[in-house]
Amino acid sequence: MSRPGMGGRGSGDEPKSLYRIPPYYYLHVLDQNTNVTRVELGPSTFIRQDNEKVVFGPEKMVTVPPRHYCIVENPVLRDADNALVTDKSGQIKLRHADQDIRQAQDPFPLYPGEVLKVPVKPLTVVKANSALRIRAILDFTTDDDVRRVAGDEWLFEGPGTYIPRKEEEVAETILASVILPNQALKLRARKETKDREGTERVTGEEWLVKKVGAYLPGAYEEVVDVCNAHVLTEKKALHMRAKRTFTDDKGVTHRNGEEWLIKFSDTETHIPGVYEEVVRVIDIQTLNNRQYCVIEDPADEDGKPQLGQRKLVKGEKSFFLLPGEKLQRGIQDVFILGEDEGLILRATEGFTDAIESTQRRPGDRWMIRGPCEYVPPVEVEVTARRKAIPLDENEGIYVRDVKTGKVRAIIGKTYMLTHDEELWQKELPPAVETLLASGRDPLADRSDRSKSTADSKRDKTKVITYRVPHNAAVQIYDYKQKKARVVFGPELVMLDPDEQFTQLSLSGGKPKRPNVIKSLCLLLGPDFCTDIITIETSDHARLQLQLSYNWHFEVDTSSKEQAAKLFSVPDFVGDACKAIASRVRGAVAGVQFDDFHKNSARIIRASVFGIDENKKVRDRFTFPSNNLVITSIDIQSVEPVDQRTRDSLQKSVQLAIEITTNSQEASARHDAERLEQEAKGRLERQKITDEAEAERSRRDLLSLQAESAAVESTGQAKAEAHSRAEAARIEGEAAVEQARLKAEASRIEAESELERLGKAREAELKYLREQNDLEVTKEREIAGIETKKFQEQVGAIGKDTIRSIAVSGPETQVKLLQSLGLQTTLITDGNSPINLFNTAQGLVGGNVLKRKHMEGGAEEE
Numbered sequence: 005m006s007r008p009g010m011g012g013r014g015s016g017d018e019p020k021s022l023y024r025i026p027p028y029y030y031l032h033v034l035d036q037n038t039n040v041t042r043v044e045l046g047p048s049t050f051i052r053q054d055n056e057k058v059v060f061g062p063e064k065m066v067t068v069p070p071r072h073y074c075i076v077e078n079p080v081l082r083d084a085d086n087a088l089v090t091d092k093s094g095q096i097k098l099r100h101a102d103q104d105i106r107q108a109q110d111p112f113p114l115y116p117g118e119v120l121k122v123p124v125k126p127l128t129v130v131k132a133n134s135a136l137r138i139r140a141i142l143d144f145t146t147d148d149d150v151r152r153v154a155g156d157e158w159l160f161e162g163p164g165t166y167i168p169r170k171e172e173e174v175a176e177t178i179l180a181s182v183i184l185p186n187q188a189l190k191l192r193a194r195k196e197t198k199d200r201e202g203t204e205r206v207t208g209e210e211w212l213v214k215k216v217g218a219y220l221p222g223a224y225e226e227v228v229d230v231c232n233a234h235v236l237t238e239k240k241a242l243h244m245r246a247k248r249t250f251t252d253d254k255g256v257t258h259r260n261g262e263e264w265l266i267k268f269s270d271t272e273t274h275i276p277g278v279y280e281e282v283v284r285v286i287d288i289q290t291l292n293n294r295q296y297c298v299i300e301d302p303a304d305e306d307g308k309p310q311l312g313q314r315k316l317v318k319g320e321k322s323f324f325l326l327p328g329e330k331l332q333r334g335i336q337d338v339f340i341l342g343e344d345e346g347l348i349l350r351a352t353e354g355f356t357d358a359i360e361s362t363q364r365r366p367g368d369r370w371m372i373r374g375p376c377e378y379v380p381p382v383e384v385e386v387t388a389r390r391k392a393i394p395l396d397e398n399e400g401i402y403v404r405d406v407k408t409g410k411v412r413a414i415i416g417k418t419y420m421l422t423h424d425e426e427l428w429q430k431e432l433p434p435a436v437e438t439l440l441a442s443g444r445d446p447l448a449d450r451s452d453r454s455k456s457t458a459d460s461k462r463d464k465t466k467v468i469t470y471r472v473p474h475n476a477a478v479q480i481y482d483y484k485q486k487k488a489r490v491v492f493g494p495e496l497v498m499l500d501p502d503e504q505f506t507q508l509s510l511s512g513g514k515p516k517r518p519n520v521i522k523s524l525c526l527l528l529g530p531d532f533c534t535d536i537i538t539i540e541t542s543d544h545a546r547l548q549l550q551l552s553y554n555w556h557f558e559v560d561t562s563s564k565e566q567a568a569k570l571f572s573v574p575d576f577v578g579d580a581c582k583a584i585a586s587r588v589r590g591a592v593a594g595v596q597f598d599d600f601h602k603n604s605a606r607i608i609r610a611s612v613f614g615i616d617e618n619k620k621v622r623d624r625f626t627f628p629s630n631n632l633v634i635t636s637i638d639i640q641s642v643e644p645v646d647q648r649t650r651d652s653l654q655k656s657v658q659l660a661i662e663i664t665t666n667s668q669e670a671s672a673r674h675d676a677e678r679l680e681q682e683a684k685g686r687l688e689r690q691k692i693t694d695e696a697e698a699e700r701s702r703r704d705l706l707s708l709q710a711e712s713a714a715v716e717s718t719g720q721a722k723a724e725a726h727s728r729a730e731a732a733r734i735e736g737e738a739a740v741e742q743a744r745l746k747a748e749a750s751r752i753e754a755e756s757e758l759e760r761l762g763k764a765r766e767a768e769l770k771y772l773r774e775q776n777d778l779e780v781t782k783e784r785e786i787a788g789i790e791t792k793k794f795q796e797q798v799g800a801i802g803k804d805t806i807r808s809i810a811v812s813g814p815e816t817q818v819k820l821l822q823s824l825g826l827q828t829t830l831i832t833d834g835n836s837p838i839n840l841f842n843t844a845q846g847l848v849g850g851n852v853l854k855r856k857h858m859e860g861g862a863e864e865e
Contacts, residue, residue: 021052023062030113031061040095041116065111068124072108073168075122079104080115088115103170130162133180133218142171157223180218186233188275189213197224210278233273234282241324242266242274243283250279263327264307283327291319291335296379298332299325314382341374344392348423353383371423392420400467402501404428411501413467428501429464435522436505437462440470468499476525479506479571490567493525506571511578514550518578526570529556530635533577537585538645545597546645551608552638553584558631566631573630580632584625587611597649605639612637 025031025046033050034041034057041059044050052058068074081089081097089097098117106112107127114120130136138160140152152158157175160166166174181189190212193205199222205211210228213219221227234242244266246258258264263283266274276282291297302315309328317323325331339347348371351364359372364383371390372378380386393401400415403425411428421427432440441462462468472478472493481488484502491497499505505524512520515536534552541547559566573579591611592600600607606621612634613622625634644650798806 023050023052023058025050025062028065028067028111029062030065031063032059032116033057034059038093040093042094043113043115045113063113065113066106066120066124067111068106068108070108071127071165072124073122073127074106074120074124075168075170076104076106076114077119077121078102078117080118105168105170107167128166128168128174130160130164130166132163133220135159135161135178135180135220136166137175137178137223138172139175140172144169144171159220159223161220178221180220181227181230182218183213183216183230185216186235186273186275187214187216188231188233189219190228190231190278191221191225192228193224194226195224197222199225212275212278214275231275233275234285235273236266236268236271238268239288241268241286241288243286243327244276244280245283247279247281250277252277252280265324265326267324286324288322288324289331289335290322291317293320294338294340295319295335296338297335298382300330300332301328303327303329316379316382318379339378339380339386339389341372341376341378343375344418344420346371346373346390346420347378347386348388348390349380349384350387351383352385355381355383369423373420390421392418394418398469398496398498400498401465402428402430402467413498413500415467415498427465430468430499430501431464432468432504433507436507436524439507439522439524440468470497470499470505470524471495472497472525473527475528477528477567477570478525480504481506488568488571490564490570492561492567508571508574510575511581516578516581518575521577526557528559528570530554531556533581534640535581535585537588539589539592541592541597541600542594543596545600545649547592547597547600548641548643548645549588549608550640551584551588552640553580553634554636554638555580555632555634558626558633569630571630573627573632576627576630576632580627580634583627584612584634584637601642604642608639609637 023031023044025044025048027047029046031044031050032041033044033052035055036057037055044061046062066074078098078100079102081099083089091097096115096117098115103121128136136159138158140154140156143151143153145151152171159178168174183189190210191199193207193209195207197205199205199211200219203211205225212231236242242265244264246260246262249258249260251257258280265286289297296316296318299315299317300313301309301311302313303309303326307326309326314332341347348369351366351368354363354365356362357364364370369387395401395414395416395418397416400413401419402411403414403419403421404411404427405425407424470478472491472495474494476493478491478493478497479488480491480497480499480503482500482503488506508521508523508526509519510521510523511518514534516533532552532554534550536548536550539547539549557570559570561567588608588611591607595607609621613625616622623635626632
């Protein structure tokens with residue numbers, strides 16, 4: 005705060021002991037002799053004595069505007085007359101540790117020891133729907149004789165201006181909570197109190213306020229929550245639970261933990277009370293005429309669940325699940341069975357079947373068939389739904405009787421399992437499963453032997469079928485009857501429950517390796533197989549042969565014995581290749597390399613097929629154990645195994661190739677040289693031809709250049725003359741055109757001026773004519789107005805009025821004459837007026853005048 009008026013400090017022209025105190029300023033002066041501090045108020049000029057010291061100020065007085073206040077700590081003590089109280093030394097007494105709240109007043113100084121604890125600030129304005137929670141810090145009695153004890157709390161409700169007191173403090177500002185429709189305010193009592201409706205509340209008690217509008221909580225009330233109402237519909241209900249025993253608004257007592265439903269029929273909206281909670285919102289359960297449900301633990305008429313019981317509810321119906329009730333497997337559809345459908349039922353309790361009028365015991369199983377609609381009672385459970393399985397002539401299923409365990413195959417008809425039957429799954433070895441799932445036979449399809457096919461799994465309950473290819477055979481073994489049968493293709497094989505395929509495991513690869521090819525069918529041929537064998541000649545030359553054999557089976561399909569011999573050798577390929585290889589090795593071992601190289605085909609064929617009586621090689625080799633016949637042998641390649649032999653053969657081959665290459669290179673070189681000479685001759689001839697053509701073109705160019713120069717000189721002179729003539733012609737034509745345009749411009753100017761004058765005269769005449777017409781119209785309208793005015797005046801005055809005005813003068817004169825008492829009358833014409841007023845003054849005789857006047861009035865009428 006600024007301190008104006010310090011004239012003595014820092015000023016060179018005034019002494020330091022001089023202080024000018026402006027109006028509404030003060031300073032504190034300490035008397036060092038008595039050690040008493042006093043207050044000097046302005047406006048004044050204070051001269052400091054030697055024993056005095058200015059300890060504070062000059063300082064501006066504290067000004068409290070209207071509707072403001074401040075708090076002064078340690079205020080001065082005043083007597084009953086509001087005078088300052090001093091001690092015996094003259095020091096002003098203070099009320100230590102006390103406070104003084106000062107409102108709008110004249111500016112005042114702070115005496116020594118007073119402290120402005122709270123500066124000047126506006127009074128607190130409490131708005132409507134709000135309040136201040138006031139707490140008493142000292143015991144006092146209000147102006148209304150209300151005793152307040154320290155710690156008491158109360159509300160100062162708006163609208164209003166709060167004037168603070170030193171015995172109280174503002175704890176907080178409370179705003180009113182607005183309660184909307186379908187809302188409630190949950191309150192809790194912080195202390196024993198009375199609510200706004202006068203109800204006694206204990207500490208911690210909670211209650212609801214549902215009145216719509218603004219609600220201002222009391223001093224000992226606190227808002228816990230704003231509760232929104234749950235809007236109920238015909239399809240929703242509230243599942244409620246009681247927190248403690250209480251009585252609701254309808255007078256119904258609910259015990260602690262009790263659960264109940266509130267539906268739309270009870271109320272449209274519900275606000276949960278303080279002693280109840282909403283467990284969940286329950287949707288209505290609706291069943292149509294094709295649905296049903298089973299309620300577990302159904303409630304009785306009193307709403308208490310009957311534990312362990314079940315209740316069947318059929319549609320059409322809508323209901324709410326009561327507390328404690330639950331649906332068993334939810335809402336289910338009624339079983340609608342067609343002609344080819346059935347249900348397997350099992351009794352869980354003993355009951356009497358109303359459909360068949362049969363007593364059922366627990367555990368009984370039976371089947372009902374369609375067409376019908378079936379709703380199972382609570383004592384029955386549906387274990388399975390059966391549908392008739394339509395089967396073609398080449399389709400079937402495996403069925404097992406659950407009582408006897410017997411398995412049979414049903415083929416070629418529509419069949420529905422009974423309640424004592426079930427589908428049986430037939431298991432096969434994994435290798436057979438793989439072959440059946442692939443849909444092809446590796447022995448028949450050579451291109452895909454090494455590929456694996458991951459198809460969908462087969463249905464193990466269906467009868468296993470296998471299509472035997474043409475010219476192939478499949479062996480099937482019945483483990484129950486211990487018999488085998490061979491089926492020749494093309495044929496469709498259908499396995500009985502106790503039958504299995506005989507799997508073939510054949511050698512494959514080059515050279516042959518065992519158990520490479522897995523197959524179910526055996527091809528009867530003709531077919532071929534390829535093998536690689538190693539042989540050694542008599543001179544110890546080791547060779548590797550790749551041989552291909554053509555084979556087939558000779559079998560009589562009508563003979564069971566011959567058919568059985570087909571599968572007597574498990575690996576006929578490996579056995580046949582081993583037998584042939586042994587014969588070839590034996591024959592080649594006694595032959596030298598040169599002889600074998602020249603006669604390899606004959607030696608091998610003779611070793612395998614043998615030689616007949618005519619020294620000729622036979623054409624077949626038969627295996628009697630399974631009637632396999634080898635018809636021909638093809639030698640695909642012969643390669644030495646020894647590296648030195650292979651190098652020698654390679655060198656001889658390379659030498660032969662080199663000789664052939666050199667001869668071809670010499671021939672090619674000769675041809676290239678010949679072609680080069682021919683090309684050079686053609687090039688020289690082309691050069692001569694090109695030079696002659698260039699000279700001919702140069703001659704034509706010179707000729708054209710000379711002609712161009714002549715044309716250029718002639719054309720330049722001609723162009724200059726032509727340009728001058730053209731310029732003169734253009735100049736003449738421009739002068740003529742200019743003269744013509746000037747004449748045209750003069751003509752246009754004269755015509756426009758003439759036209760302007762004509763239009764000006766015409767406009768002037770038109771103006772005068774219209775002005776005259778307006779004057780005539782004006783005079784005519786004025787005359788009409790005057791006429792109309794006169795007529796309206798006459799009409800307004802009336803005929804009688806005008807007549808009265810006209811005769812008023814003569815009547816007045818007659819009356820004057822009568823008053824004079826005239827006896828005679830003077831009659832004159834209208835051209836010589838007579839002043840009857842003057843005449844009447846000399847006349848007397850009112851009776852004669854009266855009579856004459858009456859006669860004159862009759863004549864006028």
